[in-house]
């Protein structure tokens with residue numbers, strides 16, 4: 001099942017793999033024409049009613065594949081109002097090639113003739129609310145036409161995500177949808193066919209720039225709406241929790257607090273005035289601090305546990321106790337990872353081990369990335385948690401969904417990059433499910449490294465990654481290029 005968001009993610013990932021959206025539109029239009037051929041014989045009258053978005057574009061393309069039919073194309077509105085370049089180019093191609101195509105500037109003037117089949121290419125995944133004019137009148141004309149109705153992607157007016165169906169939505173007999181079915185089609189009483197359009201499997205297998213479309217900032221949001229993250233770290237080390245916390249801020253969290261042992265609080269605060277430091281008693285995290293830290297954690301969307309905590313026995317005991325009492329999402333990194341296999345918790349743990357840490361947890365690795373992904377998937381299923389296994393190719397898996405990330409470079413073996421990744425996971429898991437958060441964090445962290453190396457060459461340090469994160473998280477534009 002593909003939601004409109006997932007379609008946009010896949011489109012942009014396909015574009016980054018060298019398959020641009022216009023090519024997908026060509027395949028969609030071809031698939032529409034194949035569906036037409038299966039429904040009516042050559043020579044039949046086919047009226048294609050096209051909207052001004054890419055759903056319309058699919059209909060415009062279909063016309064070029066239907067030369068053996070009496071096809072007419074009815075564009076709803078002026079060509080100058082076509083909303084995307086690729087749909088406009090396909091309109092211009094029809095005009096240039098002298099197809100029977102015309103603009104319908106007054107919806108009452110829509111004359112479909114006496115078609116055997118109507119192609120409804122008015123609105124697809126871009127629909128919102130009841131059909132407005134001229135689509136509303138056109139939908140009524142389709143009913144009056146007394147012809148078979150074939151809808152492109154979804155019947156116009158049906159929310160593809162399964163939300164509200166417009167009261168005046170098109171009543172389709174057949175639907176041809178692309179790549180995978182859509183949740184909104186479950187409630188549609190029509191014959192649905194799913195057609196491949198050449199989206200490479202790698203657009204799903206590998207995290208890509210399209211995944212950056214997942215997190216979004218609400219323009220009406222208030223402070224805290226985009227995530228409050230608590231980093232629990234420090235003691236033997238101070239740099240690690242500071243890196244994780246600063247990274248969480250750069251990855252979009254509104255508020256980041258650091259719970260750390262008293263003696264390191266001042267040094268930690270000294271790293272950045274943007275951090276809120278919440279010191280607890282003692283030299284290192286120990287069972288006596290668990291209640292304090294757990295109470296603090298309840299006010300946060302996510303907790304990042306591990307950076308710079310060290311592996312003292314008392315600290316690991318405390319980490320286990322803390323995890324067993326928490327809910328929500330907890331990112332677990334560094335020394336704290338070793339307690340995960342023993343812990344019973346209601347929380348979803350997002351564990352970020354490198355290969356060595358994974359083996360210490362009881363997991364297996366392999367040299368081949370695909371094999372490593374399978375092993376990680378099985379181990380995540382066994383643990384009941386999400387894993388982000390770091391490597392030249394990162395593996396992200398929740399035991400069912402498994403993806404790989406290819407961004408990053410050899411310069412990132414420097415110390416501290418894992419802390420940056422853990423912090424980014426914390427911020428993104430505040431607004432996304434843990435698996436999606438880990439995918440986006442891994443992609444952005446590696447891309448930040450790639451940006452730094454491209455600009456300055458090797459010799460990157462972890463703080464460079466933190467600074468490059470906002471640029472690395474920039475969303476691609478709708479057409480798929482970098483914004």
Ligand SMILES: NC(=O)C1=CN([C@@H]2O[C@H](COP(=O)(O)OP(=O)(O)OC[C@H]3O[C@@H](n4cnc5c(N)ncnc54)[C@H](O)[C@@H]3O)[C@@H](O)[C@H]2O)[C@@H](O)CC1
Pocket residue numbers: 007011021024025028051052053054055056057058083084122123124125126127128129130131132133135152153154178179197
């Ligand atoms: N990966 C894929 O699945 C691909 C999908 N394509 C097609 O692209 C479509 C999505 O295209 P778009 O994002 O351009 O969106 P649409 O073409 O579905 O609709 C966008 C337009 O509809 C208008 N609109 C929204 N709600 C309306 C309402 N209630 N009444 C009247 N007008 C309304 C908007 O103002 C906008 O101009 C898909 O449904 C599919 O047909 C293909 O072209 C390319 C690949």
Ligand SMILES: [K+]
Pocket residue numbers: 055120121122123124151152153154155156
């Ligand atoms: K449609």
